[in-house]
Amino acid sequence: MKLGLLELRRKPLRFAIAGSSLVLLSVLLLFLGGLLDGLFIGSTGLLRSQTGELVVYSSDAEDSLIRSRIDPDVRAQIEAVDGVAATGGLGVALVGGEVPDEPDLVNLSVTAFELPIDGMPVDRELDADQALADRSLEAFGVTVGETVLVGSGQTPIEVVGWVSDTNYLQQGGFFVQPDTWRQVLAESRPDSVLPSGTFQALTVEVADGADSAAVAQAIDDATGGATSTLTRDEAVQALPGIKEQNSTFSAIIYVTLFVAGLVVALFFALLTLERIGLYSVLKAVGASSRQIFGGVVLQALVVALLSFLIGVVLMTLLTLVLPAEIPVEVVPARGVQIAIGLLAMSALGAAVSLRRVIRVDPASAIG
């Protein structure tokens, strides 16, 4: 083992090709992971930031917020269900907004809400012309105190505070009173105008001690099948494109990890071929195949780990220069997942050399 580390320290250039390849693959993996997380975070923040444990859609909407309608009668049925502590209306209008002195329209997810959302300033009562904006909109010129002209009707709405991680389908969260949302919807989407009291969905706070799944079922039973009630996580997964996005990016990440394993396997197979003479001498003086193989695996792990760390630094620098339109989010848990995957594939790649190490004949040291 120590022998492997000493070789790495004294002959680092010998590992430069494998290391460089793994650095590039690490950056690629981190970028793909960051893109996956950025897309997920940017699409699902609205639902993840809800404090209610359940989301209720009309059953004919097939779990789509935009298509769903919950009228006051249905809401009354839901509120009467045992285990429902509180309900809050939820509605979204995806529109553009004009920010003063900014040439481009900014994409907004104008959201009506009744129950508080995570990270919302305490006791913040919004007036009809006020909004809480997602902090990601700062990158598009939005500031607190700024008045944004929202939607086709150019409704002037002043930003009075920030919330975080509330975006919906890559559009910046913009939280307003229900009446303001209805006005924006009427001006920008005349075909989607909703009567007063009707929302696209309801969020439901479940009473202490009640089982969320049982309450969800009870809600759908109480409405006679007029609703489809999902937990918050289920609602997130039901958003359009989320599952496909996850599976597509995950597949690309797994393929890239496989390629990393192949790079390590190829490199260490060549290195082992080159070292057969050395290994025969080491075996002749008493090294076991296990000790030699352990050194090879250790070298692969150290090269992979150092390459990953360099990749993290490069990725961090890359995120500083990436335009805000590219939704890359570096999430520590993803980094850990990629690091573990890279180390595991490197160890497996190095394991390809096991057979060759075992077959090295110590007698060849003396010809």
Next chain:
Amino acid sequence: MAALELTGVRKTYSSGDAEIVALDHATLEVGEDEILALVGPSGSGKTTLLSISGGLHTPSEGKVAVGGTDISTYSAKELTAFRRDSVGFVFQAVNLVPFLTARENLTIVNEFGSSRSAKDGKARAEKLLDELGLSHRVDSLPGQMSGGERQRVAIGRALMNEPALVLIDEPTSALDTTLGEQVMELIVSEVKSRSTAAIIVTHDQRMTRYADRTVTITDGVLAA
């Protein structure tokens, strides 16, 4: 007790349908502090005898005992431990680990085993290198040393595990006569001072004078 005892040792290899006899019923005894020179032409079986004596190969027939222990039937794992603990090798091509210093090339033998502490190994390596006149080369890499110095480090490595038997393959083949004689004198001095047995394989008849006894091998057959 003999340091090495070969009794009726035979080693054969298959080559297609043919059987090649590399060592033919060899019987040999090397005393505890005896230095034996093994001479013979290329392909005569010198290396095979050395390999079997050092646990690098197992015999096809016969018995091999080193320090009184029969190693003929040892498994590969047992032979690895045997080589690590009981024999020392000096290879023709020196074969030092190129990225290790002189001291590390010695202590690595210690590190393959688990019985000796790293501190003891380091002290022993430095003492050996000092005896071999290499105290100034302790931290040098093989690439920074002369051929003679590398050969001396290889001798130190062979003695590192305090072996009962040292097997030395053509120690002077890459050295000029003067340097070769110096190396042989050093080998004799180090081996004798430890009452260790040694087999020296050599082509060079002039080097046999350093041995207590010379044995010739021809076509796998030993002749005193």
